[in-house]
Amino acid sequence: MDDHPAGRAGRNLSWQLPEVEEILVQAHVVSLPLRTRFRGQTRREAMLFRGPLGWGEFSPFPEYQAGESAQWLRAGIEAGWQGWGEPLRRHIPINATMPAVPPEQVESVLTRFGAVDSIPAVKIKVAEPGQTLEDDVARFREVRRLVPHAGLRADANGGWSLAEAVPALERLAEVAGGNFEYAEQPVAGVEPLAQLREALADAGVSSSGSPLRIAADEAVRKAEDPLRVARLGAADLIVVKVPPLGGVERALQIVEQAGLDAVVSSALDTSVGLAAGLALAARLPHLPYACGLGTAALFEHDVLEDPLIPSAGLLAVPGAVEPSPEMLRRHRVSPEREQWWIARLRAAHQVLAAELLGLRA
Numbered sequence: 001m002d003d004h005p006a007g008r009a010g011r012n013l014s015w016q017l018p019e020v021e022e023i024l025v026q027a028h029v030v031s032l033p034l035r036t037r038f039r040g041q042t043r044r045e046a047m048l049f050r051g052p053l054g055w056g057e058f059s060p061f062p063e064y065q066a067g068e069s070a071q072w073l074r075a076g077i078e079a080g081w082q083g084w085g086e087p088l089r090r091h092i093p094i095n096a097t098m099p100a101v102p103p104e105q106v107e108s109v110l111t112r113f114g115a116v117d118s119i120p121a122v123k124i125k126v127a128e129p130g131q132t133l134e135d136d137v138a139r140f141r142e143v144r145r146l147v148p149h150a151g152l153r154a155d156a157n158g159g160w161s162l163a164e165a166v167p168a169l170e171r172l173a174e175v176a177g178g179n180f181e182y183a184e185q186p187v188a189g190v191e192p193l194a195q196l197r198e199a200l201a202d203a204g205v206s207s208s209g210s211p212l213r214i215a216a217d218e219a220v221r222k223a224e225d226p227l228r229v230a231r232l233g234a235a236d237l238i239v240v241k242v243p244p245l246g247g248v249e250r251a252l253q254i255v256e257q258a259g260l261d262a263v264v265s266s267a268l269d270t271s272v273g274l275a276a277g278l279a280l281a282a283r284l285p286h287l288p289y290a291c292g293l294g295t296a297a298l299f300e301h302d303v304l305e306d307p308l309i310p311s312a313g314l315l316a317v318p319g320a321v322e323p324s325p326e327m328l329r330r331h332r333v334s335p336e337r338e339q340w341w342i343a344r345l346r347a348a349h350q351v352l353a354a355e356l357l358g359l360r361a
């Protein structure tokens with residue numbers, strides 16, 4: 001557990017990087033409208049490309065620089081040129097994802113994730129800038145009212161301070177009854193998570209008689225060293241996303257080396273990217289929680305004829321997916337935007353090429 005995975009000559013981690021021009025032979029940049037604002041955005045842009053083995057996605061968020069974006073490119077290239085290995089299961093339980101909406105919108109969001117009685121868990125965004133704890137409590141309460149048997153999770157995206165997080169989680173735990181599965185990245189960083197775990201234990205914040213569990217998200221996907229969380233005992237479980245971790249194979253290694261329970265989640269990917277998340281969830285030997293891969297339900301339009309929307313609380317592991325040419329055309333970005341994405345691709349490719357060279361040296 002002491003090496004950064006990038007420094008390990010692990011299984012299947014060395015590859016032939018395709019040239020940029022080869023990637024661009026069949027590349028499409030789309031802008032997809034969201035139904036509800038998410039991460040402050042109302043549209044999601046993505047570059048999709050076809051390799052010999054199938055489609056891959058490159059969709060780092062607009063503000064991401066080349067260093068961070070290189071991992072996203074690595075994941076997309078893995079999909080098209082490397083493949084994902086053999087699944088251990090055919091269906092993945094899927095949580096609903098609840099953006100920071102007012103309570104009167106909760107029901108309409110939930111119903112997009114299939115019959116509400118079948119939803120195994122709901123991940124609820126909290127600590128949204130500009131909102132208050134009362135907004136979070138009201139949203140939690142409404143979810144609990146509509147799906148009283150679902151597990152509940154709160155995702156603060158690191159938005160609380162330590163001093164805010166303890167009373168906030170105490171409140172939400174009351175509302176959730178025994179159904180509070182975990183709090184995702186309630187505070188930013190790794191050490192603060194470890195401190196919060198102690199503070200919650202001292203304050204006796206619990207669900208179903210056990211201390212409230214803490215999940216690390218940004219502390220894994222945006223960290224120089226994604227395993228520090230595990231080494232410091234800063235979380236009970238980790239959220240793993242294929243694109244920022246550089247692919248299915250690397251994400252698998254991180255989970256294995258962390259030795260913690262893992263929840264696979266999307267990065268608000270199109271259905272092309274979600275297929276990679278499902279491939280990862282299908283390969284994890286132990287999958288104790290529903291995964292956050294139902295986010296196609298938050299899109300007004302997607303690129304597949306049949307987007308990967310959960311039904312009966314599940315998504316089938318699709319293997320290969322094929323975007324519809326009509327959707328790719330309909331949601332195509334402007335030529336200027338396309339050039340911007342190609343420049344991003346080139347910059348990320350350069351970083352990735354240097355990284356892979358370093359590995360081989």
Ligand SMILES: O=C(O)CCC(=O)c1ccccc1C(=O)O
Nearest residue numbers: 097123157265266267268292295
């Ligand atoms: O986990 C889920 O339910 C959906 C994915 C999700 O919330 C997300 C999507 C894009 C960027 C960040 C996040 C996040 O978990 O913080």
Ligand SMILES: [Mg+2]
Nearest residue numbers: 155157184217
């Ligand atoms: Mg999160």
